[in-house]
Amino acid sequence: MSFFHLRLFALLLMVLEWTRPGLSSPLRPICDLRVLDHFIKEAWDAEAAMRACKDACSIATNFTAPLTRVDFDVWEAMNIEEQAQEVQSGLHVLNETISSLQASNQTDVLQSHIDASISNIASIRQVLRSLSIPEYVPPASGGEDKEMQNVSSISELFQVHINFLRGKVRLLLANAPVCHQGVS
Numbered sequence: 001m002s003f004f005h006l007r008l009f010a011l012l013l014m015v016l017e018w019t020r021p022g023l024s025s026p027l028r029p030i031c032d033l034r035v036l037d038h039f040i041k042e043a044w045d046a047e048a049a050m051r052a053c054k055d056a057c058s059i060a061t062n063f064t065a066p067l068t069r070v071d072f073d074v075w076e077a078m079n080i081e082e083q084a085q086e087v088q089s090g091l092h093v094l095n096e097t098i099s100s101l102q103a104s105n106q107t108d109v110l111q112s113h114i115d116a117s118i119s120n121i122a123s124i125r126q127v128l129r130s131l132s133i134p135e136y137v138p139p140a141s142g143g144e145d146k147e148m149q150n151v152s153s154i155s156e157l158f159q160v161h162i163n164f165l166r167g168k169v170r171l172l173l174a175n176a177p178v179c180h181q182g183v184s
Contacts, residue, residue: 088133
């Protein structure tokens with residue numbers, strides 16, 4: 001057997017080991033904020049498309065969205081679990097609100113941005129999972145979350161999406177403990 005064939009065989013064994021049923025390999029942490037920048041750009045593109053679309057993309061209803069304002073003193077006083085809960089709660093609300101648009105028989109352009117946004121939120125949740133950030137847990141009280149706001153247009157909803165990603169999500173990712181292990 002040639003050296004090339006031995007290397008190929010070793011590579012094949014490694015791939016088979018990683019994909020063996022019953023063994024899930026742990027997610028590798030995704031600490032590069034450029035990943036988030038990609039999702040922000042796509043949200044920006046969706047918001048620009050909604051602004052350009054105007055009447056054809058309007059719906060006469062209010063939408064619930066997370067607050068995007070960050071009080072840095074309050075944020076920094078929170079522990080990582082509290083920050084994670086706030087981000088995961090906001091992503092949950094954005095996902096629910098954007099998903100509700102799917103049934104509104106919108107234009108193909110809007111529908112493609114809705115689908116992309118839902119997919120991107122799922123990907124962001126996967127990034128958070130890779131960083132061992134706790135998943136969303138609905139409040140036990142069932143009460144309304146004080147960290148919400150109402151918006152009156154799809155364009156405004158996507159603007160909130162952008163600001164939420166640029167603010168609270170970025171802060172959480174930038175300070176994820178797993179990304180700072182071994183750094184002094």
